[in-house]
Amino acid sequence: MKEKQSKWRVFTNGIIRENPVLRLVLGCCSTLALTTTVSSAVGMGLSMTFVLVCSNIAISAMRKVIPDKVHLPCYIVIIATFVTVVEMVLHAYMPSLYEAMGVFLSLIVVNCIILGRAEMFACKNTVLDSTLDGLGMGVGYTLVLFLMSSIREIIASGTWLGITVIPESVDRMTVVGSAPGGFFVFGCLMALCIWIEKKTNHPIERKMCGECPGCGHAEAACEKGKGEKEDKA
Secondary structure: OHHHHHHHHHHHHOOOOOOOOOOOOOOHHHHHHOOOOHHHHHHHHHHHHHHHHHHHHHHHHOOOOOOHHHHHHHHHHHHHHHHHHHHHHHHHHOHHHHHHHOHHHHHHHHOHHHHHHHHHHHOOOOHHHHHHHHHHHHHHHHHHHHHHHHHHHHHHHOEEOOEEOOOOOOOOOHHHHOHHHHHHHHHHHHHHHHHHHHHHOOOOOOOOOOOOOOOOOOHHHHHHHHHHHHHHO
16 A cells, blocks of 8 residues: 555656646746647647656666766667657657747757656666656646646637637737746746645655755765764764
């Protein structure tokens, strides 16, 4: 039972407690750029989820054979392989979506969400846990993009997935579809998360290392602090 709860927690962390966009504030560039329409936002979210899950699985499976000195270049090569697969599939079967996503599709290779999970989780955990972590983070990322794009497309264009939902007689707030509007919607969603956190009285734990929960220091600093305490003792 405890093991099931632990697996469930690994999966839901990326959706709620450690949402990569609203809580960890990662991947904001693609989030703001591709949420003007729901189709491009969902396409980006699904592409990111595929790359995140596959790269986590590959890195976790090879974590014992990847040398520490070249682990980052190895991670980038693995991630780039899956990004290339996504690009080829979209270019062949969904050219309109491929064009809409533009350069941000290629930039998945250096997305801080994927590199962060590879460095902080996949290289230290089993394949199953890494799969759940990647899936949870991908779902959390996709949900935020879907919500933001729905709000921006409806208010700015009066449509949702190309379907008119607001009569043409009603004026559009086109500013919501621009960069300032994206920042405004993003800020409102972050404020909503903080408000829910306070109302439910469930503060989100912010961990910078596995040894000292919420300490705010890097792992090396934590180890140094431990050594100093032992010396004093």
